[in-house]
Amino acid sequence: xxxxxxxxxxxxxxxxxxxxxxxxxxxxxxxxxxxxxxxxxxxxxxxxxxxxxxxxxxxxxxxxxxxxxxxxxxxxxxxxxxxxxxxxxxxxxxxxxxxxxxxxxxxxxxxxxxxxxxxxxxxxxxxxxxxxxxxxxxxxxxxxxxxxxxxxxxxxxxxxxxxxxxxxxxxxxxxxxxxxxxxxxxxxxxxxxxxxxxxxxxxxxxxxxxxxxxxxxxxxxxxxxxxxx
Ligand SMILES: *Cc1c(COP(=O)(O)O)cnc(C)c1O
Numbered sequence: 001x002x003x004x005x006x007x008x009x010x011x012x013x014x015x016x017x018x019x020x021x022x023x024x025x026x027x028x029x030x031x032x033x034x035x036x037x038x039x040x041x042x043x044x045x046x047x048x049x050x051x052x053x054x055x056x057x058x059x060x061x062x063x064x065x066x067x068x069x070x071x072x073x074x075x076x077x078x079x080x081x082x083x084x085x086x087x088x089x090x091x092x093x094x095x096x097x098x099x100x101x102x103x104x105x106x107x108x109x110x111x112x113x114x115x116x117x118x119x120x121x122x123x124x125x126x127x128x129x130x131x132x133x134x135x136x137x138x139x140x141x142x143x144x145x146x147x148x149x150x151x152x153x154x155x156x157x158x159x160x161x162x163x164x165x166x167x168x169x170x171x172x173x174x175x176x177x178x179x180x181x182x183x184x185x186x187x188x189x190x191x192x193x194x195x196x197x198x199x200x201x202x203x204x205x206x207x208x209x210x211x212x213x214x215x216x217x218x219x220x221x222x223x224x225x226x227x228x229x
Contacts, residue, residue: 005214009214012198013202020210022211023042025223025228044067049225064082065077079105108145110189113150113151116154191209192208
């Protein structure tokens with residue numbers, strides 16, 4: 001891991017774009033180095049991993065959850081998580097609301113949209129999102145706040161396709177903003193772009209890029225939680 005990689009990415013960020021340094025499968029010692037270079041927002045995709053790392057690191061880190069979240073794991077992160085990017089169902093949002101209430105917090109969340117052609121990726125389609133946002137049950141939620149949208153493009157070298165998926169996500173954002181959140185200043189985030197496609201994502205209006213391997217190097221998926229903390 002080299003400081004030049006981190007600084008190159010910082011320099012490439014367009015104005016108004018914030019960097020989420022994706023530290024999944026990376027040890028706390030690596031996170032500490034990037035923290036010492038000035039980074040404050042870190043992203044994790046497993047609740048137990050985030051919970052284990054959190055007490056080992058400075059308290060001014062903003063922890064962003066970016067992976068598929070299971071309802072029974074929300075409790076591990078609800079007391080401290082800064083932003084959940086990956087709300088992919090109303091049932092999950094309701095559970096986050098419950099756990100946030102227990103921690104006496106309001107947890108900022110993004111709605112993940114299914115923009116990729118791959119079946120394996122999670123997320124809302126527009127009609128589902130509308131059904132949720134129109135419902136009385138949604139209006140009852142007091143401990144979550146919707147700050148915007150998130151999406152993952154198809155894993156492909158076809159830049160034209162990736163760009164069109166990011167354009168599609170930006171359109172979902174604009175639609176939700178005008179129909180449901182026009183007066184809400186906090187509804188302003190479009191989380192899109194990873195190591196391979198963040199330049200395209202920024203050109204298409206990303207406000208949060210989630211970058212892991214370009215900062216920390218390739219991940220070793222054989223590592224266990226004990227190896228990381
Ligand atoms: C791992 C991950 C990233 C970062 O991927 P890199 O290609 O390493 O930059 C971004 N977003 C999500 C949801 C991830 O799971």
